[in-house]
């Protein structure tokens with residue numbers, strides 16, 4: 146009898162769990178949205194979320210199902226959108242209906258404070274305190290330190306090339322070197338600290354950020370997929386990222402803030418910005434929104450975490466794209482040489498906007514291979530639209546699959562082709578302003594877009610001024626599965642000579 150009762154309870158619990166996981170199945174079909182397939186058992190359509198690179202999976206789906214399609218991520222209905230006009234409505238024009246993102250639980254109290262994933266009211270305050278860090282005046286101020294970092298990087302590379310056999314340095318990991326150099330650059334520009342040797346394997350900041358972003362640290366994928374069906378598991382499943390590393394960052398940054406406070410200096414950098422915020426922790430507003438010391442430290446981490454791998458990956462992939470298209474390479478060097486002649490060899494913040502073709506090459510790489518695979522908006526008020534025949538219910542998630550949306554042939558003919566001309570000023574009017582989605586759009590877009598673009602153009606100009614890169618059989622990055630948000634890649638290499 147006991148066995149029967151136990152079996153009955155077990156079956157009831159299991160059936161209850163299955164009903165819970167499948168509760169929303171059917172809602173997208175009722176809206177008439179093309180589905181990527183039937184939801185599988187309790188996993189929805191995301192059983193392959195960790196077996197394919199996020200960007201590649203989305204491109205496959207877009208090619209098969211068109212610009213609007215439905216996906217159940219576990220139990221959550223999601224509408225994926227690759228139409229620029231619809232992206233404009235959701236992110237910008239009707240953003241009051243879509244002003245949230247999901248609360249992701251990284252099982253890491255520091256990473257849980259990332260601005261992207263805060264509820265609207267808290268996000269607004271955090272965004273407001275981050276915004277001044279990206280003003281034109283601040284970026285201009287940072288560029289002075291950047292030039293110093295870039296010169297040091299190029300001098301070091303030059304000495305390595307010169308001392309290589311036949312003055313040709315083989316198997317150079319440009320992405321890895323850019324990554325370390327950008328750590329140095331951000332440390333100088335945003336935190337006013339100098340890293341003795343950014344390539345030093347013991348370098349704490351480099352190791353922390355590299356460790357947090359490394360696919361090796363993205364663990365327990367199957368458990369993560371289960372959290373999509375049973376969000377409660379987020380409370381007990383081990384974290385996807387290495388919490389020790391973010392904790393180390395928190396400790397170092399706390400010490401840096403304490404030292405700055407003690408010194409009484411004001412360097413108008415991110416440490417000072419964070420100190421100003423620390424003074425507000427006891428205000429009723431910060432208390433109500435649960436803005437704590439952790440929230441503030443996390444915003445400092447964002448400077449490394451949000452942009453570092455993206456910038457180093459995109460700037461190094463740009464070189465790969467350029468080399469595979471010799472006519473593009475020729476034009477890049479021609480433009481750069483004319484520019485250098487005009488400015489007596491000097492590259493700085495004031496004049497880099499003249500390097501329009503180089504900027505177009507960076508943007509075309511940002512289009513094809515951004516590090517982020519997806520961004521999203523959660524519907525906060527029922528929304529209806531006749532043009533797209535859509536009725537979106539509060540709580541549904543609109544996903545922008547960045548890699549796929551950036552390949553919509555309606556806006557980018559021959560989408561796989563690396564064609565920087567698309568982004569030249571003369572073609573600007575032909576481009577839908579919401580077709581390129583790599584930095585997101587609207588009030589919750591990427592706050593670091595200008596900073597990243599200017600940094601990537603500046604560092605490319607510095608490097609191309611002195612060096613020539615050569616393709617090898619291992620110059621092609623391979624994109625690896627790492628969950629729905631990131632598309633990291635394997636290391637890739639070039640040979641380097643002096644120009």
Ligand code: HEM
Nearest residue numbers: 260261448451452455520583584585586589590591593597
């Ligand atoms: C090539 C480089 C970069 C790319 C492709 C990129 C891309 C993105 C994307 C797609 C989003 C989400 C936007 C949306 O949902 O509409 C985002 C948000 C964000 N990015 Fe970037 N990013 C880059 C560099 C940076 C840098 C260098 C920083 C800071 C130093 C930064 C800071 C942020 C922050 C703070 C957010 C959250 C904004 C908010 O929620 O208000 N990003 N980024």
